[in-house]
Amino acid sequence: MxxxxxxxxxxxxxIAKGMGVTFKEMxxxxxxxxYPDGPAMLQERYRGKHELQxxxxxxxxxxxxxxCAAACPVNCIYIEAEENQDQKRISGGERYASVYNIDYSRCIFCGYCVEACPTDAITHGHDFELASYNTSTLVMRKEDMLVPFPPKK
Ligand code: SF4
Ligand code: SF4
Structure with a gap:
């Protein structure tokens, strides 16, 4: 007895202890x-779709x-280089990327490319809505990642 x-x-x-925790959390x-009913609040360090600066x-x-391509562990960066011309200068260096693609069906957002870049040309933005049923739409071109100039306010 x-x-x-x-x-x-x-x-x-x-039970009383458990309910105490439940009410405290409530x-x-x-x-x-x-999200998606309201905006997602992302931390500054969030690694989203890349931006070319x-x-x-x-x-x-x-x-x-x-x-960046050499540092990428999944080989998803494809670059074609061209020489700058005096009458047509694209970058501050000798060469520029005439083609710069990232395949987001393979990218694991590790950030190694960002760390490897000597000119801070590639950074992570905050865009994360990349899902698609068609993997061919996941290859982003330079034009999809290049920041506008002058910058948007
Ligand atoms: S974040 Fe990582 S996986 Fe994605 S492109 Fe950069 S190095 Fe490659
Ligand atoms: S400058 Fe930066 S973004 Fe461009 S190829 Fe070199 S590492 Fe990659």
Missing amino acids: GNKVTDILGSASA MSPTVTED RDANGMEKCVACFL
Whole structure:
């Protein structure tokens, strides 16, 4: 009899403790996002779709050195390099990327390309809505990633 009473009291105490945690959480501010019904709030460090940056004069920062492609563990960066001409200068260096593709069906957003870039030409933006039923649409071209000049306000 004594054991039964102890068991019941123990269970009631455990239930009360559990309900205490539940009610405390119910009263706390919500930390989950309401996406897609509301905007997703991303941390500054979030690694989304890449951006190809320009310098203060609007020149492309990428000098087609291929270091990002060499650092990529899944080989999803494809670059074609061309020489800048005096009458047609695209980047601040000798060469520029005439083609710069990233295949997002393979990219694992590791950030190695960003770390490898000597000119800070490639960075992670915050765009993450890349899902598609057609993998051929997941190959982004330079034109899809190059930031506008002058920058958008
Ligand atoms: S984030 Fe990683 S996987 Fe994606 S392109 Fe850069 S190096 Fe390659
Ligand atoms: S993005 Fe950076 S690392 Fe990649 S080719 Fe251009 S300059 Fe080189």
